[in-house]
Amino acid sequence: MQGLLTDLPEKLDRMLAGGELTWIIIAAAAAALVIIIILLFLFFRRKQKKTAPKEPAETRRAEQQAVEPPEVEPGTVTPKTHGLMDRLKSGLGKTRHSLTQRLENAVSEKGVLDPEALEDIEEALITADVGIETTTELIRKIRENGPGISNFDELRSFLKQEIAKVFKNLEEPKPAGRKPHVIMVVGVNGVGKTTTIGKLAHRFRGEGQSVLVGAADTFRAAAVEQLGIWAERAGAQMVSHRENADPAAVAYDAVEAAISRDIDRVIIDTAGRLHTKTNLMEQLKKIKRSISKKIPDAPHEVLLVLDATTGQNAVSQAKMFHEGTGVNGLVLTKLDGTAKGGIVVAICSTMKLPVSYIGVGESIEDLQPFDPDRFVEALF
Numbered sequence: 001m002q003g004l005l006t007d008l009p010e011k012l013d014r015m016l017a018g019g020e021l022t023w024i025i026i027a028a029a030a031a032a033l034v035i036i037i038i039l040l041f042l043f044f045r046r047k048q049k050k051t052a053p054k055e056p057a058e059t060r061r062a063e064q065q066a067v068e069p070p071e072v073e074p075g076t077v078t079p080k081t082h083g084l085m086d087r088l089k090s091g092l093g094k095t096r097h098s099l100t101q102r103l104e105n106a107v108s109e110k111g112v113l114d115p116e117a118l119e120d121i122e123e124a125l126i127t128a129d130v131g132i133e134t135t136t137e138l139i140r141k142i143r144e145n146g147p148g149i150s151n152f153d154e155l156r157s158f159l160k161q162e163i164a165k166v167f168k169n170l171e172e173p174k175p176a177g178r179k180p181h182v183i184m185v186v187g188v189n190g191v192g193k194t195t196t197i198g199k200l201a202h203r204f205r206g207e208g209q210s211v212l213v214g215a216a217d218t219f220r221a222a223a224v225e226q227l228g229i230w231a232e233r234a235g236a237q238m239v240s241h242r243e244n245a246d247p248a249a250v251a252y253d254a255v256e257a258a259i260s261r262d263i264d265r266v267i268i269d270t271a272g273r274l275h276t277k278t279n280l281m282e283q284l285k286k287i288k289r290s291i292s293k294k295i296p297d298a299p300h301e302v303l304l305v306l307d308a309t310t311g312q313n314a315v316s317q318a319k320m321f322h323e324g325t326g327v328n329g330l331v332l333t334k335l336d337g338t339a340k341g342g343i344v345v346a347i348c349s350t351m352k353l354p355v356s357y358i359g360v361g362e363s364i365e366d367l368q369p370f371d372p373d374r375f376v377e378a379l380f
């Protein structure tokens with residue numbers, strides 16, 4: 001080791017004379033330069049990420065967590081039709097993509113609707129959860145019109161027209177003769193009842209109506225809190241009791257408060273029920289009765305919220321709730337999260353109940369009144 005150190009100046013002299021040291025210094029400087037450039041690049045990239053606008057999903061989540069109520073001016077949530085269509089199209093994107101691809105493949109190969117093509121069309125509709133019954137009926141009609149359908153565009157417009165018919169002539173809930181119009185919202189756990197109430201309240205406030213929400217989901221304190229945040233954001237009033245209070249008493253007080261405060265719309269939130277438990281259904285009936293003690297023809301709307309991603313299970317939920325509570329309108333949520341948006345068709349044709357609203361995203365604007373023509377237009 002000592003020998004090495006004593007030899008070092010000599011070695012350096014020799015390297016200098018031979019020009020080796022100059023090369024080593026140049027190489028070291030070049031390496032240092034490269035390292036500095038990489039560090040600068042990483043530094044600017046981080047800075048850029050920090051200042052870049054948030055992704056829409058992040059923004060939406062942040063929006064939902066915000067407790068500050070937005071300024072809701074009358075008319076602010078009546079988006080232009082093309083805006084609604086764009087949102088609907090993007091919400092139904094998964095369903096449309098899968099369905100059109102399958103249908104296109106079914107007809108494009110031969111240009112005629114032979115039994116094999118019909119089988120493929122049937123499979124495409126069933127995969128989109130249109131339901132066996134409706135699909136069988138549609139296939140029968142396509143077969144009858146066979147010669148008139150020879151390409152994808154013809155098939156598409158035929159299906160649009162036939163599916164739109166499923167939604168027509170369904171009895172809509174009648175508006176209340178006088179104030180307040182009472183809406184009771186029911187459905188199993190986690191389907192989106194409270195979120196839908198928040199979106200609805202925002203929509204009605206945007207139309208210039210006064211809104212009061214009743215926190216009749218008293219099973220969890222968090223449920224009242226969640227509804228409170230939505231009410232605040234939408235600019236709605238809220239009536240709530242303590243945790244575990246009688247939900248029917250909350251509903252009664254909410255309607256009473258709405259009458260005395262001259263409110264236009266009352267929306268009652270209820271707990272997520274397991275439709276298989278009869279006692280829970282009994283409680284919903286009790287809530288309904290207590291509402292009608294204040295206003296005999298209320299609730300004017302019993303809206304059943306169904307999660308579109310649960311597929312055919314939503315049909316059995318609809319049957320159970322309809323039997324128990326006399327549902328007169330449906331809300332299909334989370335259509336943005338599924339390729340099986342055809343469930344809307346299956347439920348309407350099975351239940352003969354109108355779809356009042358559809359949820360196509362988590363943001364406050366992502367609830368639309370259901371328009372059959374717009375829906376089929378966005379579906380294919």
Ligand SMILES: Nc1nc2c(ncn2[C@@H]2O[C@H](COP(=O)(O)OP(=O)(O)OP(=O)(O)O)[C@@H](O)[C@H]2O)c(=O)[nH]1
Nearest residue numbers: 189190191192193194195272333334359360361362
């Ligand atoms: N992607 C998407 N998510 C939705 C939609 N509607 C509701 N959600 C989400 O569904 C989840 C459950 O919503 P809630 O409103 O709490 O459901 P709930 O029916 O009130 O649930 P419980 O009170 O527990 O019975 C939340 O994360 C919502 O953001 C929708 O249309 N699209």
Ligand SMILES: [Mg+2]
Nearest residue numbers: 193194217223
């Ligand atoms: Mg809830």
